[in-house]
Structures are given as structure tokens and as C-alpha cells.
Amino acid sequence: RSNSGNSGNVTSRIAGKTEDTLDDTTKRCVEYVDLSLDMLCGPDGELPEKLRNLEPRLLEHVSNEIMDKDPNVRWDDIAGLEHAKKCVTEMVIWPLLRPDIFRGCRSPGKGLLLFGPPGTGKTMIGKAIAGEAKATFFYISASSLTSKWIGEGEKLVRALFGVASCRQPAVIFVDEIDSLLSQRKSEGEHESSRRLKTQFLIEMEGFDSDSEQILLIGATNRPQELDEAARRRLTKRLYIPLPSPDVSGNEEARAWIVQNLLEKDGLFKLEKEDIDTICKLTEGYSGSDMKNLVKDASMGPLREALKQGIEITKLKKEDMRPVTLQDFEHALQEVRPSVSLNELGTYEDWNKQFGSLS
Ligand code: ADP
Numbered sequence: 001r002s003n004s005g006n007s008g009n010v011t012s013r014i015a016g017k018t019e020d021t022l023d024d025t026t027k028r029c030v031e032y033v034d035l036s037l038d039m040l041c042g043p044d045g046e047l048p049e050k051l052r053n054l055e056p057r058l059l060e061h062v063s064n065e066i067m068d069k070d071p072n073v074r075w076d077d078i079a080g081l082e083h084a085k086k087c088v089t090e091m092v093i094w095p096l097l098r099p100d101i102f103r104g105c106r107s108p109g110k111g112l113l114l115f116g117p118p119g120t121g122k123t124m125i126g127k128a129i130a131g132e133a134k135a136t137f138f139y140i141s142a143s144s145l146t147s148k149w150i151g152e153g154e155k156l157v158r159a160l161f162g163v164a165s166c167r168q169p170a171v172i173f174v175d176e177i178d179s180l181l182s183q184r185k186s187e188g189e190h191e192s193s194r195r196l197k198t199q200f201l202i203e204m205e206g207f208d209s210d211s212e213q214i215l216l217i218g219a220t221n222r223p224q225e226l227d228e229a230a231r232r233r234l235t236k237r238l239y240i241p242l243p244s245p246d247v248s249g250n251e252e253a254r255a256w257i258v259q260n261l262l263e264k265d266g267l268f269k270l271e272k273e274d275i276d277t278i279c280k281l282t283e284g285y286s287g288s289d290m291k292n293l294v295k296d297a298s299m300g301p302l303r304e305a306l307k308q309g310i311e312i313t314k315l316k317k318e319d320m321r322p323v324t325l326q327d328f329e330h331a332l333q334e335v336r337p338s339v340s341l342n343e344l345g346t347y348e349d350w351n352k353q354f355g356s357l358s
Helices: 004-015 024-040 056-066 082-097 122-132 142-147 153-166 191-206 228-233 252-264 272-281 287-297 300-307 325-334 341-354
Strands: 111-115 136-141 170-175 214-220 236-239
Touching: 024 056, 056 136, 056 153, 082 111, 082 122, 082 236, 111 122, 111 341, 122 136, 122 170, 122 214, 136 142, 136 153, 142 153, 142 170, 142 191, 153 170, 153 191, 153 214, 191 228, 236 341, 252 272, 252 287, 272 325, 287 325, 300 325
Parallel strands: 111 214, 111 236, 136 170, 170 214
Antiparallel strands: none
16 A cells, blocks of 8 residues: 555554454454545655644545535536626636736635525535636535534544645535624633634634635525624625526526426426416525425326326336426425525625625
8 A cells, every 4th residue: 555654553543553453344444544545645645744633534524525526516507696606707716727816916815605595506606616616625514513523623624624725726615604603602602612613713814815725615594693703704705696587687597497407307398488487486486496396396297197097116207298387386386485585685685784796
């Protein structure tokens, strides 16, 4: 093995024993950890300096669970949001592709906040940024740091930033960032969550946007809970709204989601007027609501075929009729919009006060 020196270290650190004295299960675990650590090793087969003091178990978790080798989302997969795409390209993708030009005054900043109702494409944008900028994508949900990694969150955060710094250019996407950087609880704040927050802010301060190509993207449905320190670090704040008509009043985004999903599955038979009707009936639906609606509507032909007595095991694709407007009308009774009008007002107010409108 190229890094047999490290394997020895890992082995003894994990088990406190030499390799010959381990039982089979432990050997397999050690082997697994070694494999993910191999991916982090340099050409000399050694772990980079920055990672040597970090726990192999956590490095392995970052490498296997948090690092996404193939985010597989392109700009074209995201309906609407033209304004956000344009801003993100200029603020984030160009700097990641041409760090030599984007330094000094043009330095892009370290943090981007995507805020807005749930299910509007924030995670998709994060993944698309990584794809377009050919960057390594790291995804972590801040609430898992506070709930699942109790007491270990700080160490995991250090491992995350450590690995990202060895895999540049890197995009670290922190979902539900409000649960990490919230202004609540400052009085009786739990000691461990306060430490976690401090560690996170230290790591963010720690990388130099002129020399390191690491971008932190925070996503939240509750921007109003972020405190001043968080806002200061997330210098660009983009509102990701519900899919709505474009400037000329076309219901482009919702229609696009319906067409695209149906076409992908070869179920596309709806006329333009039907699509227009669906769009009119789905005012206030998020991208994710639209996806659920299409899923439900596409069950219509299947349910009908089964009602006619065809057994599910014998059912052929040709036995099912195409999806129709009526299927959507039925589905609309099951799938309701998940965002209320009141909530939208809160986002718009916050956007006016703190959003990057340009
Ligand atoms: P968020 O991170 O804003 O909560 P996601 O990006 O996870 O939402 O979106 C959830 C799902 O909803 C996506 O996997 C996608 O299928 C659908 N979706 C949401 N917004 C869009 C959009 N603008 N274009 C296409 N699909 C979308």
C-alpha cells in the first residue's frame, strides 16, 4: 500500500494495537477507514499536514458522507431563477474558475447565503455551482451537527474545513444554517452549541479568499434568525423565491418543471393550454410542490389501469394511458402548497433589508 505508514498510524490510533492482533471485523473497519483516507493522501502517499491532527474517523465521515463526488446538477436543470443564476455566475463561478483575476478589490468574499421558502432550488443551486465551477461539493445539514454530532460537532467542522482545503476548489453547502448561526438562545445558550458556533465562525475566518478557493454557501428558510455575525460573514445574500412568472408574465418556471418531469419519463402528452391551466391552478406552489404534484398526477393512469382489473405484476407500460389534465386536477386536491402567503411577506421584507438585490 502506498501509505502503509499511515495505515499503521490509523490502525494503532483506532484499536490501540498492531495490525496482527486485530480481529477480522476491526481489520475490515480499519481497511475501510484507510481507503477513504487514501483518497485524501497526496502523491507522496502521506496525509496532508493539515489533516494529520484530525481524527481519522471524522475525516472518513467527511470523505464518505459529506463530500459528494458527483453533484450532477447543471444550470439547465433548474427552472426559472434567472436573476439568481446570473448573480451566482458572476459572484461565485467566475471567481472559482479564475482566482487570478478575482483577488484584491474583486475578491469574491467567503460566504453566500441562499434564503427563501423550502423546496425552491437552493440545494440545486449549490450543487450546480460546484458542477459549473468544477469544484468539490460538501453538503452538511447544520441541524445534524447540533443533533446527531452532539459534543463532536466542533471536531467534525474542523475536519470538514480541513478536507475542503485539501480538495480545492471546494464548495461547502450548509443547509439550515440558521440552526448553527442563530441569534436565539444567546442568554441560556447551551455551552456546546455556543462552542460549535464559535468554531464554525473561526473556520470561516480562517480561510483566505485571495489564496484559497473555498466557498461557503449557507441555505435557510429562516433568514430572520441569523445574527449579525452570520450576516457579516455571508456577504452575498440571494433571495430564492417561489417559481413565478417571468418579466413578460410567462409561467415559465412551473410549466418547465411539469414538462421536464413528464418528458423525462416519456409521459408527455399534455397540450400547451393544459399546461397553462395547470400553471394557473398552482399559484404559490414551490418547485418541490410541483414535483410532488407531477408524481401524484402520474399515478392516475396506473390507478385507472389497475381499476380495470389488470394485475400489477402483469401490467405493461402500453396498458396505461398518458397523463391528462384531469390527473392533475385530482392531484391538486392531494398536494397543497407548502408555503403560506404570510411567510412570503417575511422573506420579501428581509430581502429588502439585507438581501443583495443587484
Ligand atoms: P431547497 O434546498 O430550496 O429546500 P431543493 O433544491 O432541495 O430545495 O429542491 C427540492 C426538489 O424540488 C428538487 O430536487 C427539485 O426536484 C425540485 N425543485 C425545486 N426548485 C426547483 C427549480 N427551480 N427547478 C427545478 N426543480 C426544482
